Amino acid sequence: MICTTDRTDVFNDTPRVREVAWRHEECDLSEISASSVPVIVRGFVEDWPAVKAARSSLSDFFDYLHRFDRGAVVPISAGPAKLDGRLFYNDDMTGVNVDRGNATFTMFLDRVFKFGPQTPPPLIYLASTDVDEVLPGFRVENDLEFGDLDPLRSVWIGTHTRVAAHNDLPLNLACVVAGKRRFTLFPPDQTPNLYVGPFELTPAGRPISLVDFAAPDTVRFPRFEEAVKHAQIADLDEGDALFIPSMWWHHVEATGQVNMLVNYWWRTVPKHLGTPQDVLNHAMMTLRDLPPEEKKAWRHMFDHYVFNYNGTEVDQVPEHIQGILGPITPEVSASVRAFLRDRLDRRES
Template sequence: MPANSHRMTDALPDPAPVRELALTRAGDLPEAVMESPEPVILRGWVSDWPVVKAARANDKALHDYLSRFDRGAVVPVSVGPPALQGRVFYTDDFSSSNADRGTAAIGEVLRRIADTGTQDAPPLIYLASATIDDCLPGFREENDVGFGAHDPLASIWIGTRTRIAAHNDLPRNLACVAAGRRRFTLFPPDQLPNLYIGPIENTPASRPISLVDFADPDLDRFPRFAEAMQHAQVAEMEAGDALFIPSMWWHHVEALEAFNVLVNYWWRTVPDYLGTPQDVLNHAMLTIRDMPPEEKRIWKQYFDHYVFENDETTAAHIPAHARGMLDPITDQSARRLRALLLNRLNR
């Protein structure tokens, strides 16, 4: 089945469309969007960007526009043969990515992508998540979104037709289609068991991915994927559209044209010093997962009490000056706690 085919299989339901808002961009991204518990499409939100206008003209105009900001930066790039049909995944033995990963000058990457437009069977060429200010300095002076008090990380994805396996990200995400077309298939975080997620530490990129091939799902091997599709939402997007993705929502991403550009903004609503929950999960696998069941149940109660169900009563019986890490974490207490953890881990 070709990468741009919408229907997965007759055995699966069509996903529901993502909720859309038609807003005129006059200032920062609305708080109501940034706080949405579900994905939201903003049709035409960045349609006034010069890069979008260049993309709508033709691929040469897009290439020439992006090249204006080329200062010789070296960027990460993945390259694969036409046989991959754009799917970024594992090798058969799961030892590495199925695409060759390396680095190249961004000007060379842009030229190679532009050259594939006339090829009947183009290769996969994919620049993934490069920081815009590093690789295309000046681009954001002409193409940007305001986020009020938030200071997001802005990154860019440039490539040929690609299929990126379903994964999720901790930060909230605004994905802006600057060129080409994109299809996002999204799932709530609780669909984790039904998406058949692969290895945690060995991934084709930086996040664990679904092992299901969305273009040809094997329901004998992955039967619960049918249940996941009952909860799926789809966003069909063109240049100028933006999509808000809440924290930890799963998303499978297809780039559908010969030359595609996506601009992402990532931000969290908590201070950076609070750390990353993935590190907690990794350490829990080291220390708790393989305990006897009765001991694991005890530690589940501890996590519920101190982490997931904590409130003002959790430490109310302790004098305020003696609560330590039971008080809300500050930058200073985070430093102390991090030092304690490092000392323990290094023993």
């Protein structure tokens, strides 16, 4: 067990994430989403009524959220105070260290506001759930305009929690409604130094770092010291927002008595292109264990057709038969998916 008093802050001298001070009415979100590094937007949603209620008092915030409560059944994680808020694996990594189940949002909210102010509090957590399902009508008063984009809008509510470092494919704009949040971020090239766990069995759908940031075991995870050198810290208050570029690793700690975050996930490429994670998973299965010379040959193929592709690679192929060599239209994507399904089915039979 790691208690709060046992912590060793290895991030004391870590650089802070770059800050800007735009109000969302004045900001073109394309300016933020074009950034290749994380960006803090101070006071971005400070005019949301939910933020104002959270700043007023716990009782005002409780009353405000209950205005939108329609008794939705939601997935809940719960654990004892000795976890110090950490959502992780159980001791033998066959499952998670919290109890999971469903409850009405009414019951969940009552328990968060009852036990959140305790010292230390138990872990009670609602993660990444569609805002409209949990709080219908909330976005009428608390939302951002994304133009032609249609982001996934998720809500996160709980007591003190610590979510292990992970990355996400979509772009992410995380808006703090209640409590305080610290994001510890790493660029994608720090993956080898974060000691990532299994891909299939994960606490929340994405592979996570196995390092406990509150008490890093540098004997077991010696390369983590190198990762720390590349880290950035974002300390957010109510009303602040953080933009996280695709695939940046981020550890998240919520430290208020009652914490709430609304985040927006979106991609700038068409949905029919699919997800690179599927490609990585399949490549690990089919390429990773090849003999060295074969892997070298396939590296050249990937460089030519994927990573260094500039469009001239198919000049010699007539346009009407280019298929996947040419532009990936919805029709081409559907054809390739059917082709892949057929190939995979044949190998399994």
